[in-house]
Amino acid sequence: xxxxxxxxxxxxxxxxxxxxxxxxxxxxxxxxxxxxxxxxxxxxxxxxxxxxxxxxxxxxxxxxxxxxxxxxxxxxxxxxxxxxxxxxxxxxxxxxxxxxxxxxxxxxxxxxxxxxxxxxxxxxxxxxxxxxxxxxxxxxxxxxxxxxxxxxxxxxxxxxxxxxxxxxxxxxxxxxxxxxxxxxxxxxxxxxxxxxxxxxxxxxxxxxxxxxxxxxxxxxxxxxxxxxxxxxxxxxxxxxxxxxxxxxxxxxxxxxxxxxxxxxxxxxxxxxxxxxxxxxxxxxxxxxxxxxxxxxxxxxxxxxxxxxxxxxxxxxxxxxxxxxxxxxxxxxxxxxxxxxxxxxxxxxxxxxxxxxxxxxxxxxxxxxxxxxxxxxxxxxxxxxxxxxxxxxxxxxxxxxxxxxxxxxxxxxxxxxxxxxxxxxxxxxxxxxxxxxxxxxxxxxxxxxxxxxxxxxxxxxxxxxxxxxxxxxxxxxxxxxxxxxxxxxxxxxxxxxxxxxxxxxxxxxxxxxxxxxxxxxxxxxxxxxxxxxxxxxxxxx
Amino acid sequence: xxxxxxxxxxxxxxxxxxxxxxxxxxxxxxxxxxxxxxxxxxxxxxxxxxxxxxxxxxxxxxxxxxxxxxxxxxxxxxxxxxxxxxxxxxxxxxxxxxxxxxxxxxxxxxxxxxxxxxxxxxxxxxxxxxxxxxxxxxxxxxxxxxxxxxxxxxxxxxxxxxxxxxxxxxxxxxxxxxxxxxxxxxxxxxxxxxxxxxxxxxxxxxxxxxxxxxxxxxxxxxxxxxxxxxxxxxxxxxxxxxxxxxxxxxxxxxxxxxxxxxxxxxxxxxxxxxxxxxxxxxxxxxxxxxxxxxxxxxxxxxxxxxxx
Numbered sequence: 001x002x003x004x005x006x007x008x009x010x011x012x013x014x015x016x017x018x019x020x021x022x023x024x025x026x027x028x029x030x031x032x033x034x035x036x037x038x039x040x041x042x043x044x045x046x047x048x049x050x051x052x053x054x055x056x057x058x059x060x061x062x063x064x065x066x067x068x069x070x071x072x073x074x075x076x077x078x079x080x081x082x083x084x085x086x087x088x089x090x091x092x093x094x095x096x097x098x099x100x101x102x103x104x105x106x107x108x109x110x111x112x113x114x115x116x117x118x119x120x121x122x123x124x125x126x127x128x129x130x131x132x133x134x135x136x137x138x139x140x141x142x143x144x145x146x147x148x149x150x151x152x153x154x155x156x157x158x159x160x161x162x163x164x165x166x167x168x169x170x171x172x173x174x175x176x177x178x179x180x181x182x183x184x185x186x187x188x189x190x191x192x193x194x195x196x197x198x199x200x201x202x203x204x205x206x207x208x209x210x211x212x213x214x215x216x217x218x219x220x221x222x223x224x225x226x227x228x229x230x231x232x233x234x235x236x237x238x239x240x241x242x243x244x245x246x247x248x249x250x251x252x253x254x255x256x257x258x259x260x261x262x263x264x265x266x267x268x269x270x271x272x273x274x275x276x277x278x279x280x281x282x283x284x285x286x287x288x289x290x291x292x293x294x295x296x297x298x299x300x301x302x303x304x305x306x307x308x309x310x311x312x313x314x315x316x317x318x319x320x321x322x323x324x325x326x327x328x329x330x331x332x333x334x335x336x337x338x339x340x341x342x343x344x345x346x347x348x349x350x351x352x353x354x355x356x357x358x359x360x361x362x363x364x365x366x367x368x369x370x371x372x373x374x375x376x377x378x379x380x381x382x383x384x385x386x387x388x389x390x391x392x393x394x395x396x397x398x399x400x401x402x403x404x405x406x407x408x409x410x411x412x413x414x415x416x417x418x419x420x421x422x423x424x425x426x427x428x429x430x431x432x433x434x435x436x437x438x439x440x441x442x443x444x445x446x447x448x449x450x451x452x453x454x455x456x457x458x459x460x461x462x463x464x465x466x467x468x469x470x471x472x473x474x475x476x477x478x479x480x481x482x483x484x485x486x487x488x489x490x491x492x493x494x495x496x497x498x499x500x501x502x503x504x505x506x507x508x509x510x511x512x513x514x515x516x517x518x519x520x521x522x523x524x525x526x527x528x529x530x531x532x533x534x535x536x537x538x539x540x
Numbered sequence: 541x542x543x544x545x546x547x548x549x550x551x552x553x554x555x556x557x558x559x560x561x562x563x564x565x566x567x568x569x570x571x572x573x574x575x576x577x578x579x580x581x582x583x584x585x586x587x588x589x590x591x592x593x594x595x596x597x598x599x600x601x602x603x604x605x606x607x608x609x610x611x612x613x614x615x616x617x618x619x620x621x622x623x624x625x626x627x628x629x630x631x632x633x634x635x636x637x638x639x640x641x642x643x644x645x646x647x648x649x650x651x652x653x654x655x656x657x658x659x660x661x662x663x664x665x666x667x668x669x670x671x672x673x674x675x676x677x678x679x680x681x682x683x684x685x686x687x688x689x690x691x692x693x694x695x696x697x698x699x700x701x702x703x704x705x706x707x708x709x710x711x712x713x714x715x716x717x718x719x720x721x722x723x724x725x726x727x728x729x730x731x732x733x734x735x736x737x738x739x740x741x742x743x744x745x746x747x748x749x750x751x752x753x754x755x756x757x758x759x760x761x762x763x764x765x766x767x768x769x770x771x772x773x774x775x776x777x778x779x780x781x782x783x784x785x786x787x788x789x790x791x792x793x794x795x796x797x798x799x800x801x802x803x804x805x806x807x808x809x810x811x812x813x814x815x816x817x818x819x820x821x822x823x824x825x826x827x828x829x830x831x832x833x834x835x836x837x838x839x840x841x842x843x844x845x846x847x848x
Contacts, residue, residue: 028699046805049622056579133588135581151584207592208623230621230632231797232706256705259801260792262688263704267795270696270703421572421810428580458580 028271034517034536037251038235042264044277046231046257050212052188053127053134058440058527059277061188063255066236066531067219068191071101071120071170072182076533077522079444080352082182086115086192086220087170095480096177097144103168106243109194110217110224117170122204123193124162131205139189139442142181144173176477179485180445186528187442194218222248222532231257242532249520249535268294268513274536275521276513281394284339284511294513297340298523301441302508303347303449304338306387306401306434307427310501311463314383315433318499319374324434325360325503326367327408328401333505337396340509346497348449349507351441351525354486356493360504364408371409379410385433386414390423398436401505427461438508444525446489447473453496464501548834552827559823560610560816564603567812574619574810593619606816615817620809626817629802633786634821636706637798640717641784647722648729648783653772655726656733660741660768661760671730678727687720687793704795717794721787725779729772737768766840773840777833781825785818 033040047060052068065074073085087101107115124143127134130152141147144161148154161173174181184190194211197218201209210216217225222244223236237252239245256273258264261280268276269291279287279295287295308315308324315321330343345358368378376382387398398415405411413434418426426432439459441448450473451457455465469492476488496502510527520533574593575586590596594605609616615626652675659671694716695703707713740746741764749759786800799818806814838845 029702046621048620049624051622054622056577056581130584131588133585133592135577135585137585138582208617229797230624230629231791231801256795258704258795260795263691263793263795266688266691266696267702267704270699272703272705419572420808421570421576424576424578425572458582 030271030274030515030517031538033254033274034538037249037536039250039253039518039531039534039536040272040274041253041255042258042268042273042276043234043255044257045259047234050217050225050228050234051207052191053123053132053136053193054207055188056135059257061528063234063236064188064191065221065528066223066253067217067221067225068188069221069242070188070191071103071185074186074524074526074528074530076520076530077524079525080183082186085186086120090182092179092181096179096181096482097174097480099172099174099178099181100165101170101172103170104243105168107220108241108243109197110219110239110241111194111197112241113194113196113218114167115192115220116167117164118167119192119195120170121162121164122195122198123191124160125157126193126198126204127189128157128160129205133207136189139184139187142174142176142178142184144175146175177480177485179480179482180443183445184443186526192220194220223250223253226252233257244532248532250531253531265513268515273513274515274518279511279513281337281339281511287513291513293516296510296512296514296523298510298527299342299349299525300508300510300527301349301351301444301448301525302438303344303349303504304341304436304438304506304508305344305347305502305504307432307437307462307502308434308500309430309432309463311430312383312385312433314374314376315385317374319370320376321500321503323367323371323374323409324405325500326363326370327405328503328505329362329404330360330505331362332404333397333400337394337400338506340511341506342509344504344507346493347502347504348446348493351444351446353483354446354489356446356490356497359494359497367408371411376411382409382411384412384414386416388416388418388423388426388432388435390436391417391419393436428458430461430463437502440508441526446486446493450489450492450496453501462501464499466495466499469495469499545831545835548831552824552831555827556820556823560607560820561603563816563819564606564812567810567815568599570807570810572810574812576810589619593617606813610816610820615820616813618806618811618814620805620811620814626813629814630799630817630821633797633799633802634784636708636796637786637800638784639708640706640714640721640790640796640798641780641786643714643718644722645725645780645783647718648725651722652726652729653733653769655730656772657737657760657765657768659730659734660737661756663738663741668734672734675727675730678723679731682789683720683724683787684789684793686723687717687790690716690720691793706794706796706798717790717796720793721783721790725783728775728779732772732775733768736771737764740764740767770837770841773833773836775833776836777829777831778826779829781822781829785822785825 030040043062044059047063048055052064069085071085071087072082075081075083086103086107088104090099090101092099103117109115124140126132127137127140128146128150130150137150145154145159149157149160163171165171197211201211214225214228222239222242224239226235226237228234234255235252238248242248261278264276265279265283267273308321310316334341334343345360346356348356389398395415402413402415405413427435452459454470472488472492476485479485479488516539517536518534519537520535521529575581575589594602618624618626618629655671659668662668691703694700701715702713705713746759746764749763786798788800788804790796791798791800802814803818
């Protein structure tokens with residue numbers, strides 16, 4: 001017989017009880033973080049790197065915007081308003097082709113070195129250097145001769161429109177009028193890079209040198225890098241040498257790369273996070289019912305659409321593309337699947353004074369008529385196409401579209417799911433029929449949405465291009481009158497929607513969970529909340 | 541004994557070279573390439589990256605270059621985590637997976653082996669049915685079902701333990717992943733132990749011992765356990781290598797910075813060096829685990845010793 005020792009049993013019981021009580025009494029991580037003024041941020045996935053010229057995504061942006069600051073900074077409550085960052089003021093010539101930024105003299109790197117216009121010039125030189133593989137270099141192609149230098153057509157960087165007038169004055173010459181330049185410089189691709197720190201580990205074009213490691217990273221933002229553990233966390237701590245350090249209210253931020261949205265939501269509700277990166281769509285009704293105070297659904301600068309491969313028979317006919325578009329009930333999709341999203345009435349969302357004409361809508365009657373005109377009455381004889389989706393994406397969206405087309409047009413389509421790399425590759429090779437896609441703008445100007453549909457653009461992938469469209473974009477680009485410029489873009493947008501190589505159905509919303517103790521955080525289209533304005537206040 | 545060891549090590553080395561070759565060519569067959577991005581990377585930048593990472597070289601050169609580097613202990617740089625050495629990726633995440641695996645295995649052994657012994661002893665009685673039914677449920681319920689349920693109840697609802705996160709020095713963060721991961725292995729071990737024990741219990745010497753009046757407990761522990769554990773021990777080697785090399789599901793559900801997530805991400809993003817590094821690392825562990833479990837069986841089973 002097995003005789004369980006009573007002492008052992010009693011011991012186990014006490015350990016269990018101690019664990020339970022310990023667990024119950026412990027303050028949550030959020031409560032402790034509130035006390036310590038550390039913001040706990042869910043940040044989706046591990047950043048590729050912290051060298052701001054080697055990365056492209058939002059997860060890196062979140063971290064980098066706490067470590068670095070550009071010429072112009074983000075405003076806590078307004079997307080349009082520009083607040084001084086490293087530059088105290090800026091001016092432009094009449095046609096917006098030349099901008100002069102006057103830098104503050106009290107800006108310092110976190111190692112105490114002075115931050116000068118040379119650091120900006122160095123950053124742009126490095127980003128545009130023909131031997132440096134910076135994936136976001138095109139963000140700087142507004143600058144005169146930037147592209148030519150990057151492609152090696154020009155050998156001398158002094159011919160590129162970046163000029164250091166003196167230590168605290170930077171002149172930027174554009175290839176065309178760029179009235180929205182200050183807004184663009186808020187993007188991390190325009191941030192300065194510590195010349196002295198980068199060069200102390202190698203040449204300008206050397207990659208993967210240790211300059212971004214913990215203890216070595218020199219930065220100029222409100223925070224400095226404190227610790228970094230792969231797939232676990234990146235923690236930043238207040239930078240005492242930041243010029244506006246007195247205004248920084250947090251002692252630090254901890255970014256957690258929580259990939260699984262359900263894990264993230266669970267952790268949030270268990271008091272382990274202040275703010276999440278996203279919230280699973282199927283949890284939204286639960287949150288609305290039980291925890292409405294935590295749920296945020298804010299407009300975002302993003303569009304959801306279907307790409308069509310216009311080289312496919314049938315899809316080459318604009319009437320067919322329009323019919324497919326008209327048979328998608330965007331409102332229904334936004335109500336049931338894309339909760340919180342707004343039905344799209346054009347591809348680009350409204351951006352300040354840029355108001356694209358609302359042309360899209362749900363009209364099954366007209367859709368059927370167009371399809372019949374195109375030679376497929378009642379869907380008869382329509383080729384069996386497939387909707388390409390990325391494996392990680394939800395199937396409910398393409399299934400709903402599939403059902404709508406079947407119901408309203410009597411055409412059948414399949415769903416083809418691929419891993420992300422193949423999904424992108426297949427579109428690049430135009431080896432697909434229709435694909436589900438999304439686009440997030442980088443800055444608040446229609447160019448971030450419209451330039452991608454030009455001929456040969458790596459993000460176009462529809463086979464569509466139009467000389468008229470590119471003429472309109474060109475005219476807009478050369479227009480020095482901001483209002484007239486936007487009107488041209490509106491015309492280009494209208495033409496794009498007339499031709500409809502893409503079938504937009506929703507404008508994105510950023511849905512996430514946010515703790516009530518976080519203050520100084522407001523809805524922003526670009527979702528760039530200036531970290532220095534954020535503070536924590538115990539509320540419950 | 542030494543000869544056996546040498547022989548096994550040599551075999552292991554050949555296995556690893558074959559593994560390297562197969563993985564290398566499978567990676568090449570992956571669609572997409574390592575520079576796929578939501579926003580297209582400009583063509584000339586992509587070219588620079590390919591040159592940097594050696595993808596512009598002919599295949600045989602790439603193969604030899606990687607092999608040479610690996611033999612020197614350098615697994616190269618990750619492309620997904622811009623330039624981070626693969627050795628660093630493994631060095632940061634393996635200790636986490638190892639610790640989690642070790643404690644989960646401990647749970648599995650502590651629960652699985654005694655359950656199996658009890659079930660075999662009480663064969664075809666209620667206790668046997670209950671233990672085996674629980675083990676069956678444990679095997680059939682995947683951790684992506686159990687994990688979130690446990691996380692939701694204990695982590696979120698009752699807030700007894702953290703719903704996510706990992707701290708090497710905070711046992712509270714170990715408990716949930718340890719239980720969920722250990723349970724599956726415990727179930728397996730229970731079934732294997734029961735089978736092995738039943739095999740031994742049906743032998744003549746057990747009957748003799750019973751006839752002599754040796755107490756059952758003594759027969760089980762002293763006479764049968766060693767022989768009855770052979771199937772479990774054979775399973776333990778590869779299982780241990782598997783459990784310490786990371787579990788994607790557990791790591792995602794409980795947000796643990798282990799090896800499993802890197803591996804899957806690397807495959808998704810065509811990060812060849814990381815794939816190769818982890819596959820070979822894992823391969824090495826399996827080879828090692830098998831050698832250890834072979835020796836464990838030799839120790840447990842005198843007949844096998846005689847044969848070798």
